[in-house]
Amino acid sequence: VELVVSGGGSVQTGGSLRLSCVVNGYVNSRKCIGWFRQAPGNEREGVASMFASGSHSYYVDSVKGRFTISQGDIKDSVYLQMDDLKPEATGTYFCATLLPPGCPSVVRGMVNYWSQGAQVTVSP
Numbered sequence: 001v002e003l004v005v006s007g008g009g010s011v012q013t014g015g016s017l018r019l020s021c022v023v024n025g026y027v028n029s030r031k032c033i034g035w036f037r038q039a040p041g042n043e044r045e046g047v048a049s050m051f052a053s054g055s056h057s058y059y060v061d062s063v064k065g066r067f068t069i070s071q072g073d074i075k076d077s078v079y080l081q082m083d084d085l086k087p088e089a090t091g092t093y094f095c096a097t098l099l100p101p102g103c104p105s106v107v108r109g110m111v112n113y114w115s116q117g118a119q120v121t122v123s124p
Contacts, residue, residue: 001023001025001026001097001113002023002025003021003022003023003024003095003096003097003113003114003115003116004021004022004024004115004116005019005020005021005093005094005095005115005116005117005118006019006020006118007019007020007118008093008118008119009119009120009121010120010121010122010123011085011122011123012122012123012124013085013086013087013122013123013124014084014085015085015122016081016082016083016084016085017082017085017120018079018080018081018082019035019079019080019082019093019095019118019120020072020077020079020080021033021035021072021077021078021079021080021095021115022072022074022076022077023052023076023077023095023097023113024076026076026097026113028097028100030051030053030100030103031051031052031053031076031097032049032050032051032052032097032098032099032100032102032103032104033049033050033051033052033076033078033095033096033097033098034046034047034048034050034095034096034097034098034102034103034106034111035047035048035049035069035078035080035093035094035095035096035106036093036094036095036096036106036108036111037089037091037092037093037094037120038091038092038094038117039088039090039091040090040091042091044094044108045060045106045108046060046105046106046107046108047059047060047063047067047080047093047106048060048063048067048069048080048106049069049098049102049103049104049105049106050069050070050071050078050103050104051103051104052071052076052078053071054070054071056104057069057070057104058103058104058105058106060106062088063082063089066083066084067080067081067082067083068080068081068083069081078095080093082120085120085122086122087122087123087124089120089122090120090121090122091119091120092117092118092119092120093117093118093119093120094114094115094116094117094118095114095115096111096112096113096114096115097111097112097113098110098111098112099111099112
């Protein structure tokens, strides 16, 4: 199983970025894909998730209305569109697959595969 993340970068407060995650080799009839982030010195925390079919999206309160998780253009891929970014969004972002009971929430204990990280930096 391989999860490949692309996107991220640096923006100023209020800017937008988009992350993409492609999941390869994961066989599950109810694929659940989520996004997590880890700020320097902090634990990794969940951000959003959805089933790869496009149903049942979930967001943590801090990103509701500003972040959007959606199906990607190719099979078993998702985007995370991040708008109105704030400095507290700075960190390393990871894509993950979650076992179905962990979806559509972002329970870290239900993650079975992780991607490499993608850096997001939001300056004041």
